[in-house]
Amino acid sequence: MRGFTSATFGLMTERIHFIAIGGAAMHNLALALHQKGYKISGSDDEINEPSRSRLKAAGLLPQADGWFPEKITKELDGVILGMHARADNPELIRATELGIPIYSYPEFLYKHSKDKVRVVIGGSHGKTTITAMILHVLRSQNIDFDYMVGAKLDGFDTLVRISEAPLIVLEGDEYLSSPVDRRPKFHLYQATIGLISGIAWDHINVFPQYEDYVKQFSIFAEGIPSTGKLIYCENDPEVKTVCSSSAIKAGKMAYGLPKHRIVNGVTILETAQGDVPLQVFGDHNLMNMEGARLVCNQLQVSDQAFLLPSPDLKEQQGVWNFCRGMRLLQYSRISRTLHQSLRLPQKLSDSNFLLESL
Numbered sequence: 001m002r003g004f005t006s007a008t009f010g011l012m013t014e015r016i017h018f019i020a021i022g023g024a025a026m027h028n029l030a031l032a033l034h035q036k037g038y039k040i041s042g043s044d045d046e047i048n049e050p051s052r053s054r055l056k057a058a059g060l061l062p063q064a065d066g067w068f069p070e071k072i073t074k075e076l077d078g079v080i081l082g083m084h085a086r087a088d089n090p091e092l093i094r095a096t097e098l099g100i101p102i103y104s105y106p107e108f109l110y111k112h113s114k115d116k117v118r119v120v121i122g123g124s125h126g127k128t129t130i131t132a133m134i135l136h137v138l139r140s141q142n143i144d145f146d147y148m149v150g151a152k153l154d155g156f157d158t159l160v161r162i163s164e165a166p167l168i169v170l171e172g173d174e175y176l177s178s179p180v181d182r183r184p185k186f187h188l189y190q191a192t193i194g195l196i197s198g199i200a201w202d203h204i205n206v207f208p209q210y211e212d213y214v215k216q217f218s219i220f221a222e223g224i225p226s227t228g229k230l231i232y233c234e235n236d237p238e239v240k241t242v243c244s245s246s247a248i249k250a251g252k253m254a255y256g257l258p259k260h261r262i263v264n265g266v267t268i269l270e271t272a273q274g275d276v277p278l279q280v281f282g283d284h285n286l287m288n289m290e291g292a293r294l295v296c297n298q299l300q301v302s303d304q305a306f307l308l309p310s311p312d313l314k315e316q317q318g319v320w321n322f323c324r325g326m327r328l329l330q331y332s333r334i335s336r337t338l339h340q341s342l343r344l345p346q347k348l349s350d351s352n353f354l355l356e357s358l
Contacts (some may be wrong), residue, residue: 019091020082021062022047025105025148027055028159029080033099036162043067043091044084069094076100080108084304087213104178106185112231113168113189116146119295120189122172122220123197123233126288130197131171133292137306138169138240138299145169163195167299174216175203175264183218193226193298194250195291197229199238217242224250231255231294233287255290257283269307276307 018030021042031054034040045053045066056059072079072094079095079102095102103111110118121131131149135156138145146161146168164178172186172194195342199217207213221242224230226249234254243252259270260278269276296306312341 001339013039013169014036014077015041015165017071017076017091017095018082019053019067019079019080019089019095020044020084021060022051023082023084025052025150026080026082026158027051028082029105029108029148029162029208030055031058031158032061032160032162034060035123041071044082046084058261061088062148067091072098072100072214074098074100078108081180083176083178085179089179092180095354103189104181104185106177106188107181109168109170110188110190113146113160116165116188117167117192117299119169119193119195119299120172120186120191120220121170121176121195121295122186122217123195124174124200124202124236126197126284126291127171127173129285130195130292130295131169133289134169134295137292137296137301138167140285141305142287142300143299143301145279148259167337172220174213174220186220187216189264191220191224193231193295194220194228196221196239196243197237197291198232199242203339213239214242218245218247221245222247222249224248226250229253229298231291231298233291235287243262246332253294257287258290260286266327271346273304273307 015036017042018026019042021027021030022044027081030040030042035082040060042060043062043066045146047061047063047065052061059349067090069090072091076095079092079100081092081102081104084094092102096124096128113297121133121134128151131147132151133154135149137148139155144163144165144167144276146165148160148170149156150167150171150173152159170189171290172189174184174186177183177185177188199214201210201213203213207216216222217239221230222245228250230250231253232239232241232243233256235256243254261268261270267278267281271280291304293306297303
C-alpha cells in the first residue's frame with residue numbers, strides 16, 4: 001500500500017477523498033488541506049451546520065448527500081475515513097479494491113507530523129481546555145506550530161492547521177480511530193510530549209469494562225519514548241497509579257493544584273513572579289492551567305511568558321487571552337456534561353466535580 005512521505009506532503013498536489021466529510025474534525029481537516037493546495041473531494045450521507053456552510057463556501061460541499069463509489073478512482077492519492085462511516089461503506093469497499101491508501105483521521109495527522117515534535121493532550125476531561133491554553137500561549141510567543149483541537153477557539157479559523165512547522169499540538173481522544181481501526185486516536189499520534197489530565201470511565205459502548213478503559217491510558221503513557229516527557233495530574237488517583245508504572249520510559253512531571261487564594265471573588269495565583277489575578281475560576285481549571293504551563297515550559301516558554309500579559313501591547317497575551325472566554329466555556333461544558341449524564345453515570349460525577357469547583 002502506498003503511503004504519504006514528507007516529500008509528498010510538500011508537493012501540495014495530492015488528491016484526497018474524505019469519506020464522511022461532514023464531521024466536525026473531518027471537514028476542518030478538509031478545509032485545512034484545501035487551503036494548502038490539496039485537491040479535495042468528499043461524501044457524506046448527512047452534513048449539518050456549520051459544516052455545510054463552511055464546505056460550501058470553500059467549494060467542497062458534495063453535490064448530493066450519500067455515498068458514491070464512482071468518486072473513488074485510481075487517480076486518488078489517499079482516502080481519509082471518518083467515524084461516521086460504517087465498515088461496509090461502498091466508497092470504502094471501492095478504495096480497498098483499488099488499493100488506494102486508506103487513513104483514519106489521526107493516522108493521517110501522524111503521517112503529516114511524524115518528523116515534528118508531537119504534543120498530545122490526553123485525559124477523560126480537560127483536554128480541550130488545556131490544548132486551547134497551550135495554543136493561545138504559543139501564538140502569543142510567535143512560535144510556529146500546527147494543531148488539532150476539538151472545539152472552535154477565538155482567533156483560530158479552523159480546528160486543524162497543517163503546515164511545515166516543526167511542532168504540532170494535538171488534543172488526544174481515547175475513542176476509536178475509525179470504523180476499521182479500533183485503536184484509540186491518541187495511540188496513533190505517538191506523543192513526544194504527553195499529558196494525562198484525568199481518568200473517568202467514558203465511551204462505555206467501546207470499553208464496557210473499566211479496566212479496559214484505563215489500560216488505554218497506560219498504553220499511551222508507555223508509548224512515549226525515553227527522550228520524551230509525560231506530564232500528569234497527581235491529584236487524580238487513577239492517573240497517579242497509571243503513571244507510576246515502571247514500564248514508562250519517558251521522564252515524568254507531576255502537577256496538581258497551584259498555590260492560590262480568592263479575594264473578592266477573584267482567583268489570585270501565587271507565583272515566583274508575584275501575584276497573578278486570573279479570569280478563570282475553580283480547582284478544575286487551575287489544574288488544567290498548571291498542566292498547560294508545564295507543557296509550555298517543555299517548549300521553551302517561560303512561566304512569565306505563560307502567565308503575564310505583555311506590557312507593550314494593547315491586548316493581553318498568552319493564557320490571559322484565553323481566559324477571557326473561559327467563563328462561557330465553563331458553563332458550556334457543564335451544560336454538555338449534564339446532558340450526557342442522562343446516559344452515562346460517570347458524566348454525572350464529572351458534572352458534580354465541575355459544579356463543586358465553581
